[in-house]
Structures are given as structure tokens and as C-alpha cells.
Amino acid sequence: MTKKNIxxxxxxxxxxxxxxxxxxxxxxxxxxxxxxxxxxQCLSYTAxxxxxxxxxxxxxxxxxxxxxxxxxxxxxxxxxxxCLLTYVVLYVMQQAGxxxxxxxxxxxxxxMMITFTGSRIWVFxxxxxxxxxxx
Numbered sequence: 001m002t003k004k005n006i007x008x009x010x011x012x013x014x015x016x017x018x019x020x021x022x023x024x025x026x027x028x029x030x031x032x033x034x035x036x037x038x039x040x041q042c043l044s045y046t047a048x049x050x051x052x053x054x055x056x057x058x059x060x061x062x063x064x065x066x067x068x069x070x071x072x073x074x075x076x077x078x079x080x081x082x083c084l085l086t087y088v089v090l091y092v093m094q095q096a097g098x099x100x101x102x103x104x105x106x107x108x109x110x111x112m113m114i115t116f117t118g119s120r121i122w123v124f125x126x127x128x129x130x131x132x133x134x135x
Contacts, residue, residue, distance in 0.1 A: 008060060008061070008120075011059050011060040012056065012058055012060045012102075012116055012119075015051075015052060015056050015060055015079055016052070016112050016115075016116075017046035017060065017123055018051060019049070019052045019057070020108055020112075021046045021050050022044075022046065022047050022048045022051050023045055023047065023048035023108065024044070024104065024108075025039050025044075025096075026043060026044035026046075026047050027041060027044035027104060030043060030044060031100070032042040036089060037087075037091075037094075037100075038089065038091075040085045041083065041086065041090060042083065042087075045079070045082075045083040045086065046083075049075075049076075049079045049083070052079070052115070053072075053075050057124070058121060060119075061120075061124040063115065063120065063124055071123060072123075074118075074123045075119070075123050077118075078114065078115055078118030078119060078122065078123060079115060081114060081118070082110075082111035082112075082114040082115045082118075083111065085110055085111055086106070086107035086108060086110065086111040087107070088103075088107075089107035089110055090103045090107045093106060093107070093130060106135075
């Protein structure tokens, strides 16, 4: 593992922590206001996703080229899949009797794995190929 890879993982985790805080704050605010959990999940995840796109693009993956719509569509697709998975985990765990917080936390961890992998391989591949060549 190179220093560049370690830096990429560390910055992704830092951005992910801020996304998670935004997501959790919005989610628990909405559910406290009696917004159904599916809608609360979609709204809160979207807020975190927007934060994630800006910071991961600029800081984590250091993309220099101008953003285009296909990059955004790929980013939205990866995050849409992660959001859906997070909700499914949230729902299943709630039905199994787990607390809302534990259910949300586990779903979020799984979602983070999907967003990192999708971002690194599919959304920002040209930047990653360069870093692979530097090894």
C-alpha cells in the first residue's frame, strides 16, 4: 500500500465521517418530526451525498478535470444503490427488533463500502488509474 493510497483512504474516511454526521442529524431530526423512515432516509442521505460529492471530488480523489453530467450520473447511481441498501438494512433490522440507531449505523457502514468502491472504480477511474501506475 502506497502513501497515496493511505491518504486516499484517510481522506475518504474523513469526508465519510462528515457525511455520516449530516446524514444522521437530518435522519433523526426528520424521524423526530414524524417523517416516515423511508422518506427521512432519502432526504438525509441526499444531504450527505451532496456533501460527499463536493469533498470527495476535490479532496479525496483530487479530480482536476471539469465535472460533466456523466460523472454526476455515475455518482448519483452509486449513491442511490448505497441509499437503497441502507434503507433495506434499516428496515430489516428494525423488523428484527434492533434499535433505530443500531440499524441506521450498520446500514450506513455497508453504504460507505459501496460508495468508496464505486467511486474509486467507476466514478473517478482516470484519477485512480494514474495512482495505480505510481505504485
